[in-house]
Amino acid sequence: MNNNINSIKEEALQEITKADTLSQLEAARIKFLGKKGKVSDLLEKMKKMTPDEKPLFGKQVNSLKVSIQAGIAEAKKSLEQKSERLCSFVDKIDITLPGLKKKLGTVHPITQTIEDVVAIFRDMGFSFADGPDIETEFNNFDALNTPEDHPSRDLQDTFYLENGSLLRTQTSPVQIRVMMSKKPPIQIIAPGRVYRNDTPDATHGHTFHQIEGLYVDKKVSFADLKGVLHSCARQLMGKDVKIRFRPHFFPFTEPSVEYDFSCVMCGGKGCKICKNSGWIEISGAGMVDPRVYEKVGYDPEKYSGYAFGLGIERIAMIKYGIDDLRLFYENDERFLNQFA
Numbered sequence: 001m002n003n004n005i006n007s008i009k010e011e012a013l014q015e016i017t018k019a020d021t022l023s024q025l026e027a028a029r030i031k032f033l034g035k036k037g038k039v040s041d042l043l044e045k046m047k048k049m050t051p052d053e054k055p056l057f058g059k060q061v062n063s064l065k066v067s068i069q070a071g072i073a074e075a076k077k078s079l080e081q082k083s084e085r086l087c088s089f090v091d092k093i094d095i096t097l098p099g100l101k102k103k104l105g106t107v108h109p110i111t112q113t114i115e116d117v118v119a120i121f122r123d124m125g126f127s128f129a130d131g132p133d134i135e136t137e138f139n140n141f142d143a144l145n146t147p148e149d150h151p152s153r154d155l156q157d158t159f160y161l162e163n164g165s166l167l168r169t170q171t172s173p174v175q176i177r178v179m180m181s182k183k184p185p186i187q188i189i190a191p192g193r194v195y196r197n198d199t200p201d202a203t204h205g206h207t208f209h210q211i212e213g214l215y216v217d218k219k220v221s222f223a224d225l226k227g228v229l230h231s232c233a234r235q236l237m238g239k240d241v242k243i244r245f246r247p248h249f250f251p252f253t254e255p256s257v258e259y260d261f262s263c264v265m266c267g268g269k270g271c272k273i274c275k276n277s278g279w280i281e282i283s284g285a286g287m288v289d290p291r292v293y294e295k296v297g298y299d300p301e302k303y304s305g306y307a308f309g310l311g312i313e314r315i316a317m318i319k320y321g322i323d324d325l326r327l328f329y330e331n332d333e334r335f336l337n338q339f340a
């Protein structure tokens, strides 16, 4: 057979095999069998041949044409079957079935409470401050005017590490870190985890969260403290909540108070949650003790300021009506999903 005819046949069969779609197959058919296709070219050439050459060449071109036609027919059939199989598979998909739901995590109620409180104080001009969980005895006790023989320093209250440092028992050391690093005015809010050597029960944990607030400037008064705490209480618990100060003692504030929110459950009338008192104890606060200013190098004659703490678990328990704080740490999805 003519070499040229042979190579056209090979080329044609290759393109037919490669065709993945009916339109690709049609393009191959036009290229080889169309009016201006390669087979027509060969028939044009035959016109110039001698009468002796024509019969054999004609026979070979005809055979080429038949082979290409057969190849195309076979490929077409196979492509059609493939498309039918795909259609029947698609038909079996029930697009009315609901999709697969992905489980989404949620913000933990403790994290949510911290974020809520921080946002409230940010709106009042406080900036965020942070400190490490492992502290020095100086930052956690000495600089906060806590005497050597104070019971909170006891091994039964504080976790000490082998190198003499400790797990902070309060977020107050952040006050010391901030005051030692810059001059007033200082207005910070510092949330964090704190540790006490306590046996866990429904209202106590060995690890819990506090938010520390500190405001130091010229002429800061006790009334300012009451103002910000009342504003925080209203934003957290609703506009009708009241706040009350009770005299107390803390080494690092003078005067010191414990402060309560009026019970939002009973509106102050008295109920089980507030133990019929109408008030719920929140945390401690006071004016920064001048001795703390001396430790951090501030002039107590020039500056005054207040500090307060806020127990996050306590706030979350009141806000969400939870009577056992251990629930926050058991990671039971049934509990946590309620806050989604």
Ligand SMILES: [Zn+2]
Pocket (backbone or CB within 6 Å): 263, 264, 265, 266, 267, 268, 269, 270, 271, 272, 273, 274, 275, 276, 278, 279
């Ligand atoms: Zn009550």
